[in-house]
Amino acid sequence: MGWQQKVLRVDLNAGTCTTEPLNMEWAAQYIGTRGLATRYLMENMDPAVDALSPENVLIFATGPLGGTLTSTSGRYAVVTKGPLTGAIACSNSGGKFGAELKFSGYDLMIVTGKSERPVYLLIEDDEAKLINAEDLWGRTVWDTEETIKARHHSEDMKVASIGVAGERGVYYACIVNDLHRAAGRSGVGAVMGSKNLKAVAARGSRGIRVKDPLRFMKVVEEKNQKLVDDPGRRSLTKSGTLSMMNVMQEFGGLPTNNFRDVQFDGVAKVNHKAVREKRHGHRNLLTNKACFGCTIACGRIAHIDKNHFSVVNRKEYWHASGGLEYETAFAFGPVVGVDDLDALTFAGYMMNEHGMDPISFGVTLAAAMELYELGVITREQTDGIDLRFGNAEALTVMSEKTGKYEGFGRELALGSKRLCEKYGHPELAMVVKGQEFAGYDSRALQGMGLGYATGNRGACHLRHDTFAEDMEDVSGKGKAQPCKDSQDNVAAIDSVGICLFTASAWDLGDLADQMDAACEGTWTAERLREAGERIWNLERLFNMKAGLTAADDTLPPRMLKDPAPTGMAKGKVNELDVMLPEYYALREWSVDGVPTRALLQRLDLEAFALADSA
Amino acid sequence: MRIQLDLKGELEDELSETIASNFTVAEGVTLEDMLKKLPFVDRVVLTSVNGTVIARSDRASLVLNESDKVTLLPAIKGG
Numbered sequence: 001m002g003w004q005q006k007v008l009r010v011d012l013n014a015g016t017c018t019t020e021p022l023n024m025e026w027a028a029q030y031i032g033t034r035g036l037a038t039r040y041l042m043e044n045m046d047p048a049v050d051a052l053s054p055e056n057v058l059i060f061a062t063g064p065l066g067g068t069l070t071s072t073s074g075r076y077a078v079v080t081k082g083p084l085t086g087a088i089a090c091s092n093s094g095g096k097f098g099a100e101l102k103f104s105g106y107d108l109m110i111v112t113g114k115s116e117r118p119v120y121l122l123i124e125d126d127e128a129k130l131i132n133a134e135d136l137w138g139r140t141v142w143d144t145e146e147t148i149k150a151r152h153h154s155e156d157m158k159v160a161s162i163g164v165a166g167e168r169g170v171y172y173a174c175i176v177n178d179l180h181r182a183a184g185r186s187g188v189g190a191v192m193g194s195k196n197l198k199a200v201a202a203r204g205s206r207g208i209r210v211k212d213p214l215r216f217m218k219v220v221e222e223k224n225q226k227l228v229d230d231p232g233r234r235s236l237t238k239s240g241t242l243s244m245m246n247v248m249q250e251f252g253g254l255p256t257n258n259f260r261d262v263q264f265d266g267v268a269k270v271n272h273k274a275v276r277e278k279r280h281g282h283r284n285l286l287t288n289k290a291c292f293g294c295t296i297a298c299g300r301i302a303h304i305d306k307n308h309f310s311v312v313n314r315k316e317y318w319h320a321s322g323g324l325e326y327e328t329a330f331a332f333g334p335v336v337g338v339d340d341l342d343a344l345t346f347a348g349y350m351m352n353e354h355g356m357d358p359i360s361f362g363v364t365l366a367a368a369m370e371l372y373e374l375g376v377i378t379r380e381q382t383d384g385i386d387l388r389f390g391n392a393e394a395l396t397v398m399s400e401k402t403g404k405y406e407g408f409g410r411e412l413a414l415g416s417k418r419l420c421e422k423y424g425h426p427e428l429a430m431v432v433k434g435q436e437f438a439g440y441d442s443r444a445l446q447g448m449g450l451g452y453a454t455g456n457r458g459a460c461h462l463r464h465d466t467f468a469e470d471m472e473d474v475s476g477k478g479k480a481q482p483c484k485d486s487q488d489n490v491a492a493i494d495s496v497g498i499c500l501f502t503a504s505a506w507d508l509g510d511l512a513d514q515m516d517a518a519c520e521g522t523w524t525a526e527r528l529r530e531a532g533e534r535i536w537n538l539e540r541l542f543n544m545k546a547g548l549t550a551a552d553d554t555l556p557p558r559m560l561k562d563p564a565p566t567g568m569a570k571g572k573v574n575e576l577d578v579m580l581p582e583y584y585a586l587r588e589w590s591v592d593g594v595p596t597r598a599l600l601q602r603l604d605l606e607a608f609a610l611a612d613s614a
Numbered sequence: 615m616r617i618q619l620d621l622k623g624e625l626e627d628e629l630s631e632t633i634a635s636n637f638t639v640a641e642g643v644t645l646e647d648m649l650k651k652l653p654f655v656d657r658v659v660l661t662s663v664n665g666t667v668i669a670r671s672d673r674a675s676l677v678l679n680e681s682d683k684v685t686l687l688p689a690i691k692g693g
């Protein structure tokens with residue numbers, strides 16, 4: 001119940017698709033989506049292999065509440081070893097693809113090996129087959145999705161695909177489904193490209209059985225009402241996540257000009273009010289949009305002014321598509337110093353059309369801009385584009401060039417870490433474990449910095465929640481506990497197969513009530529929390545087996561040595577040296593960040609103990 | 615007397631800009647008294663008056679003055 005209890009295994013070396021029963025013992029311990037896929041990953045690959053080699057394994061996973069009546073149940077996760085980081089990658093996405101995969105009858109899809117020629121995978125309930133995709137290779141995400149749907153005469157088919165960025169190994173290429181929803185981070189699209197897998201198309205007709213249908217419906221109704229009444233939810237529906245920009249600006253945590261600054265002069269031109277204002281007779285923001293089964297609808301649909309330089313005479317970009325949310329607005333706005341709303345929106349279109357992570361692209365461009373202003377990169381190298389901070393043309397041209405893997409875009413394809421190392425300034429890369437920071441400065445938000453530093457997939461704002469504690473107090477005091485606790489909770493939320501934005505109204509108890517009505521066994525908040533802790537530690541063990549160490553739990557020197565220039569944390573640096581030992585102790589890890597044997601025993605993870613586990 | 619409430623993030627949806635920027639309170643009212651009157655006080659994490667952050671423990675002793683600009687920030691989530 002909840003789970004479909006079936007796994008699809010796709011062997012690209014042999015060109016075969018087979019099924020096997022889901023390991024229900026693992027499901028009971030790791031739930032689904034992020035957790036269960038991590039358990040399967042551990043079983044199916046050596047974490048030390050090269051992320052872009054055929055030996056890497058790519059898993060698409062849904063959760064037990066996925067595709068059910070529970071709000072936001074359309075999510076799926078892609079779990080693999082990430083090329084950007086060399087660490088575990090787990091990127092989840094909304095839209096409708098995840099639910100369709102579940103309706104096809106599968107909880108997980110495990111892709112191994114590498115196809116000799118480009119292929120796409122077609123799943124129609126029990127039938128799954130690989131189809132030649134040589135004609136699709138080199139085409140955009142949007143084109144690919146449209147072509148596959150037309151070829152199979154199905155508008156209802158759901159497609160997840162990669163663009164040229166994924167094919168050519170852009171280190172932060174993503175997998176895009178439903179045109180503008182993406183499994184965005186850590187380069188999961190590049191892994192798909194390295195396997196010559198262009199797309200996965202699913203069309204399913206199976207229902208999902210739940211344990212106690214009447215109780216489940218009652219519980220879902222009650223929980224949905226809680227969401228309806230929640231002010232955080234109301235704000236997400238009305239303004240999306242973009243209303244955070246004013247908060248971060250006021251607080252002094254809005255990364256600007258490659259994190260040199262923490263407040264952005266142009267904020268009023270790119271915030272949630274700006275997208276609603278009429279300019280040239282119309283607004284940038286047209287409406288909001290929901291993923292499958294979502295009662296929040298934080299998604300934004302926008303369009304670009306037809307006369308804007310980026311799209312003038314380019315009718316193909318005059319249609320409405322995915323609009324700005326906080327992270328995209330930060331990544332195309334403040335961090336590169338650009339305040340041209342249409343340019344930001346165009347860059348967003350490029351990410352979706354070509355399949356790239358906006359956060360990593362924006363922060364990489366910001367690093368390139370700093371290198372350019374230092375004179376390390378010259379105009380001859382940037383295809384004649386003036387790469388200074390604030391230049392909207394640099395943003396639009398480079399987002400397209402990177403997506404198409406052309407010119408200086410090939411340099412930006414490296415990501416900040418590799419780019420800055422190549423040009424002799426590794427200190428300018430705003431990354432942890434090779435993955436770029438999200439839109440929160442970790443001198444102002446100290447717990448965020450701890451979360452970035454200890455993030456299993458590198459710097460990420462969606463793996464913990466210390467916002468309230470961070471805004472109460474700009475020191476490192478008292479941040480380790482909420483960081484650790486929220487990391488465990490988020491791992492559980494991600495693993496049931498719903499969207500993290502429900503956490504505005506729901507706690508683990510609310511999830512447990514829904515799990516308990518839908519799935520085998522007894523589900524409590526504590527059981528979910530413990531599963532979250534188990535998942536976090538298993539990800540950590542994957543990383544350590546991949547060769548990462550405590551030395552990777554750190555922040556760039558700019559966060560540790562250069563005081564915040566303005567804002568509420570003016571004069572402060574991140575106090576990681578204070579927080580990290582406290583965090584390790586709370587986690588029951590050694591001073592070297594290795595999970596202790598006692599902990600592994602408690603979490604039933606002994607089988608994965610490292611040689612140096614104390 | 616009139617003060618200016620400067621609401622950020624999701625709090626911006628709670629009061630219209632006109633009401634917020636012409637908010638009236640009685641003479642001698644403290645920041646804490648004023649906050650208690652707001653139905654969304656539970657969601658206020660950070661307060662500043664005329665640009666200076668006021669710690670939670672100082673809210674009860676800070677007396678507001680005519681034309682003060684009181685900025686209220688909510689805790690934010692994800693994004």
Ligand code: SF4
Nearest residue numbers: 094291294296298499
């Ligand atoms: S809250 Fe937003 S991201 Fe989450 S499921 Fe709903 S529309 Fe999708």
